[in-house]
Amino acid sequence: MKKLTIADVAKHANVSKSTVSQYLNERYEYMSEKTRKKIKDTIEELNYQPNILARSLKQKSTFTIGVVVANNVHTFSTNIIRAIEGYFYQQGFHIIVCNADDEPQKEKNYIEMLRAKQVDGIIIFPTGDNLDLYQQMIRDQFPIVFMDRTIAELDITTVMLDNHLAAKLAVDHFVEKGYRNIAIVTTSIIRNISPRVERIQGYREALESYGFPVKEEYIKTAPAEEISEALTELFSLDTPPEAVLAGNDIVLNEVLRFIKNRNLKIPNDVAVIGIDEVPFADFYTPTITTVKQPTVEMAHLAAEQLLSQIKQERVIDTGVHRFKPTLIPRFSC
Incomplete structure (x- = not known):
């Protein structure tokens, strides 16, 4: 069966090939609404499929x-x-x-x-x-x-x-609610992945702005599959954290799973904030405070x-x- 061309559409619609080409490229400035409808109806009637490759070659895109x-x-x-x-x-x-x-x-x-x-x-x-x-x-x-x-x-x-601000907003909220022993957990920073590094920097700066000591043992980074182990170390400290900032949604999932497995209560035993809004944040029990990206x-x-x-x-x-x-x-x- 012969493949339809722009010429076939133009002939059937009784317009020029250039007019059909302009229509296909959405250049409607110099054609009437009636002409546009005529070409549209013809394309649908003939079931014409534009040649994408030819269009790409012609427009170099x-x-x-x-x-x-x-x-x-x-x-x-x-x-x-x-x-x-x-x-x-x-x-x-x-x-x-x-x-x-x-x-x-x-x-x-x-x-x-x-x-x-x-x-x-x-x-x-x-x-x-x-x-x-x-x-x-x-x-x-x-x-x-x-x-x-x-x-x-x-x-x-x-x-x-603005990752520094994201961490600051979380730390500010923890402090406002009366928490002092605040930890941060992120996925690996081996390749200096900027959001993770910057969120840790923002966390440090926020704590320092309140005159709180930055406890290195409260800063945990690990590959996703090792987050649970990092949390075990964190909560095995002589003074475990009262609050945890989860550096992204993957970490948040692991933090919530860990807390549930340990039968800890949020926020009574440990408060949690996650950077990145997640679909379950507003119906998890309790609902999860998050820092949202636009x-x-x-x-x-x-x-x-x-x-x-x-x-x-x-x-x-x-x-x-x-x-x-x-x-x-x-x-x-």
Whole structure:
């Protein structure tokens, strides 16, 4: 069966091929509403499918965006991906999502694959261990935006949270509620992953601002699968903490599981605050106080910055854009 072409649509709708092309590219400025409807009805009647490859070659764009997530287990990552997809869908782009599992080699393979597929740009939650690859992308003037994590020595547009403030909001709330022995638990900082490092720094600074000593034994970092062991060490101290700041949603899950297994009561035995809003926070018993990231706003800015690079609309903004978090007080503290 012969494949339909723009010429077939134009003939059937009694308009020119260029008019059909303008319609397909959503350039409606110079056509009447009647013409638009006629072309739309013809496309539906003939079941015409535009040749995406031909369109890509002609416009030198694949209308595809890559998103390389460090770890898609995080609720934050899932929400960011969804918002990025929604933004680019409205712009006529598709996205390809890749999960690096916090493994630099896996991240490298995905970035190389996406570039081989000639995506128009990539939003990356960087693992931090592919500096040569990131630098090559800069030299190639390839559109790239970092999300959630920053690498100081690279001039790459970055969108992330004010992590120092996130930890400060939590510590402030603990102190306001009368807690003094406050611990922080995060996943591994082996590769100096910026949100985790910055949240610990913010925790230290907040305690110091109150004149409280920073107890190193109250700072725990470990891979996700070893968080339970780290918590066991923490609560085996001669003076266990009265309050725990969970550095992200994965840690929060482990903290709540540990507390339940130990038959501890929240907040009577230990108060809890988690950085990152989680779906169960408002119906867990007791409800969980969290520090929320403005995920939609962050995702949209990252998408806007990437699209601006793709369209070469202005000089590339290589700054770090930080968003303010919000404390959502509930009954775990």
